[in-house]
Amino acid sequence: MPLSGGRITPGVVRVGRTVRRAATASSSFVAELLDDLQREGFTGAPRHLGFDTAGREILSYLPGWVPARFQSWTDPQVAAAGSLLRSFHDATRSSRLAGRHPVVCHHDPGPNNTVFAAAFIDFDTAAPGDPLEDLGYMAWTWCISSKPTAPPATVQAAQVRVLADAYGLDAASRSRLIDAEQEHAYTSANRKTFDAALD
Structure with missing residues (x-):
């Protein structure tokens, strides 16, 4: 099939x-x-x-639902994704494959590579890296949208905080999360809103 x-x-x-x-x-x-x-x-x-x-x-084969397109996600879905990412990173932390890097990153942990919301698939781009590489990408693909129908920036920013909280991101790394997300797609128009949500 x-x-x-x-x-x-x-x-x-x-x-x-x-x-x-x-x-x-x-x-x-x-x-x-x-x-x-x-x-x-x-x-x-x-x-x-x-x-x-x-x-x-x-x-x-992992049974379950993998979304065909990006859309808005609920806070519990975002939180589950953040917890899943943390568990994945913790399982690779200081491992032989991580080498000199903190963890092995998936490098594409978007909803389209998630069996909701219990597993990641498609590890083709996995490689040693920094957790924020994955978490910044996840903030972009799970929480942030520039579509006209998207929630207000304040709502999106609050959901980035849900993600960071579920991941257990420490205070020092929170100050770098939006920079990590910007490396993917986010524009700086609402930067202050997003930074304030993570303080």
Whole structure:
């Protein structure tokens, strides 16, 4: 059964309770990462089950809903995503794969890569990094929108705080969160509103 929605790896299919996808340059790292996460008891990611005779990766299938498009999310959904990200980072903190960096980052923890809201999928861009790389990206994709129908900036800013609180972000890192988010897409028009919400 073809699975749609992916931007990086074409031809992803479901076979029974598994997902099959073409191997990429990142496959070895992802396999090691998923194995490490399993050993650490992190359940918010698929298991890597090896390769099939066609050379495709075999991953466990995670049942649930993965949204097809970006939209507004409730505070509980944002909080669940923040908690999930923290658990993922903690499972990789000071690990061999993180190397000299604090954690391994997913680098694309948007709603489109989340089985709501219990697991992340599509670890193609995972690599060692700083937690704010993921958290800034998550603030942008989960909390902030420039659409005419989007909630007011004050409401969006409050939701960024929900995310930071759920993640357990310390005070020093909060002062850098909006800078991290700006590296992705946010414009500075409402910068004071967002900074004030995190104080």
